[in-house]
């Protein structure tokens with residue numbers, strides 16, 4: 001979605017716009033402005049849609065490269081919900097592009113547009129049962145305002161939200177981001193692209209390092225859509241559990257691995273009652289980079305306490321063999337580096353773990369992905385020095 005932008009209607013998008021209306025089918029009927037026919041003079045239609053420079057409202061098209069992905073309407077005049085209960089902005093994404101994050105991007109672009117027009121906030125609403133729209137609004141900093149019945153169908157409720165444009169761009173909380181991401185997680189985790197380079201191989205290596213056996217009880221922390229949990233089942237574990245704080249992720253995990261048990265839990269909070277107390281294996285993939293090194297160490301200590309004797313903790317994540325490698329990668333992939341995340345440097349982490357009496361091994365699997373293996377240890381005693389080398393390349 002690199003070249004996504006919001007533009008005024010333009011005749012150069014004729015073919016794509018007509019295909020967009022076609023794709024909408026019966027949905028287009030709701031929008032008067034979509035009354036356009038193959039034999040209409042498209043230039044006249046577009047000029048009409050563009051309106052005058054000082055109009056109190058505007059139509060905008062969401063365009064990716066040369067394709068029309070969505071259509072939006074923004075009314076600059078509405079200062080409160082009192083006049084129009086459905087708010088100031090309305091938009092629609094073409095059906096084949098839904099559930100891929102375009103709605104969230106479109107609303108973010110509408111916010112930029114509103115700011116540029118000197119608006120201080122956006123009023124927006126959606127039907128209560130439209131979970132996708134609600135998520136998009138929340139991910140863009142929507143604050144609940146009220147609820148009214150829908151003007152077209154009074155049996156249905158519309159939820160109203162305000163989005164403050166004067167604030168700095170709101171940063172949605174991490175759980176909400178994951179809830180939104182859940183919809184397209186499996187298609188967006190691109191094996192070939194930094195930071196997920198080698199994703200499948202990294203997960204496979206985590207399973208290999210876990211050395212599973214029939215009947216083992218395993219837990220996948222930050223299970224997401226259940227990709228690692230599904231591998232634990234395929235690897236023969238007798239009892240598989242998954243924990244995650246995103247209900248949307250868990251919904252997908254339950255579909256993918258119905259034999260596993262999934263529990264909603266925040267890893268940084270108390271151990272949930274629904275989870276067993278002890279496991280043979282605890283695994284995790286692409287989660288720990290959410291936490292700084294100190295928090296990582298604390299969490300490792302807590303998970304260690306949940307391992308049975310001879311238990312093992314296996315952590316796969318975005319990681320580099322040395323801090324120097326991480327720095328080089330930071331320079332190389334500066335544009336893709338998320339400054340809010342904490343990618344591992346194995347040398348630094350292994351030294352910090354050793355300091356805390358914890359022995360660990362690390363395997364570099366891809367240019368930015370690797371696996372840590374930590375055997376259960378007794379916190380009061382130093383871990384006996386391991387004969388195994390601390391680093392390997394898979």
Ligand SMILES: C[S@@+](CC[C@H](N)C(=O)[O-])C[C@H]1O[C@@H](n2cnc3c(N)ncnc32)[C@H](O)[C@@H]1O
Nearest residue numbers: 178222223224244245246249266267285286287
């Ligand atoms: C990048 S996804 C990885 C998902 C999965 N393990 C995989 O490898 O595909 C990170 C997951 O960690 C979860 N997560 C992040 N922070 C968490 C926390 N504090 N407690 C529980 N889950 C968390 C997110 O909801 C998300 O599902």
